[in-house]
Amino acid sequence: MTSSGASPLQHDVARLARLVRQHAHTSRLMGVDFVPVYRARTAGAIGQAGLAAEPAQAPEPASLVQPVAAAQSAVRVVVEAKPPRSRDRAEQQARLDELRARYEKDAPHKQFVTAHTKIVFGEGDPAARLVFIGEAPGEEEDRTGRPFVGRSGELLTKMIGGMGLKREDVYICNILKTRPPNNATPTGREIEICEPYLREQVSIIAPRVVVTLGLPASRAILKSDESMTKMRGRWRTYTLIDGGTVDVMPTFHPAYVLRNYTEETRRTVWGDLQMVMKKLEEAGA
Numbered sequence: 001m002t003s004s005g006a007s008p009l010q011h012d013v014a015r016l017a018r019l020v021r022q023h024a025h026t027s028r029l030m031g032v033d034f035v036p037v038y039r040a041r042t043a044g045a046i047g048q049a050g051l052a053a054e055p056a057q058a059p060e061p062a063s064l065v066q067p068v069a070a071a072q073s074a075v076r077v078v079v080e081a082k083p084p085r086s087r088d089r090a091e092q093q094a095r096l097d098e099l100r101a102r103y104e105k106d107a108p109h110k111q112f113v114t115a116h117t118k119i120v121f122g123e124g125d126p127a128a129r130l131v132f133i134g135e136a137p138g139e140e141e142d143r144t145g146r147p148f149v150g151r152s153g154e155l156l157t158k159m160i161g162g163m164g165l166k167r168e169d170v171y172i173c174n175i176l177k178t179r180p181p182n183n184a185t186p187t188g189r190e191i192e193i194c195e196p197y198l199r200e201q202v203s204i205i206a207p208r209v210v211v212t213l214g215l216p217a218s219r220a221i222l223k224s225d226e227s228m229t230k231m232r233g234r235w236r237t238y239t240l241i242d243g244g245t246v247d248v249m250p251t252f253h254p255a256y257v258l259r260n261y262t263e264e265t266r267r268t269v270w271g272d273l274q275m276v277m278k279k280l281e282e283a284g285a
């Protein structure tokens with residue numbers, strides 16, 4: 001028994017219940033309204049384990065109760081997914097720093113027109129198991145030198161939270177490291193000039209999964225000219241410099257989700273992210 005009078009088991013169950021509630025809450029923020037918070041049956045089961053049960057509610061139809069299992073499985077990702085970190089994070093960070101310095105010296109963006117004040121190289125865990133790749137920095141990213149910190153970034157941060165992770169647990173970068181004039185879509189030539197640096201960046205991190213956000217990033221990474229609708233939601237492979245491979249999940253860009261803020265779009269993206277969570281869980285990553 002602890003000072004609060006609860007046994008360690010009761011504490012664990014309470015923590016799990018908190019995580020499930022948090023996950024369901026985030027899912028709702030993402031528009032996944034079909035993952036309910038604990039309803040009568042589930043709350044009862046937890047209550048029997050010694051927890052204060054949620055207020056009793058009317059039983060839900062089976063179709064609403066079922067997704068609780070999905071929320072519980074997602075929680076397993078949060079609780080168990082502590083990857084054995086055999087890799088040397090400090091060394092990987094040093095290699096990323098060296099790459100950044102080389103990028104700054106080479107300044108490949110000088111070969112095309114930009115509207116940048118800062119280079120937005122990328123940020124996050126240098127040994128991350130999950131990397132998100134967008135297209136190019138926008139105004140807020142250019143001002144701060146950090147990727148995905150504007151409106152799209154807020155949504156991306158929520159999406160990462162919905163996966164039970166924090167921004168610091170993943171790595172976030174873009175194909176172009178400088179802001180295009182009027183936030184224009186990167187051209188094929190711009191992508192071609194910058195892609196070798198991105199490839200080296202991803203190769204240093206060597207994640208388990210890459211999520212490409214939107215058409216330019218997905219096409220650049222997958223060397224494909226397919227539409228986003230064709231590409232998204234299907235696993236592909238990306239080959240690193242050393243010949244190793246990474247699973248790639250293309251999904252819609254958060255800016256697209258914000259422009260098309262329908263339940264269908266949000267559910268689609270959330271479905272793609274759930275596949276990523278499952279893959280990471282299976283890989284023990």
Ligand code: URA
Nearest residue numbers: 134135136137147148
């Ligand atoms: N959109 C992107 O593709 N990348 C950012 O960093 C911000 C917005």
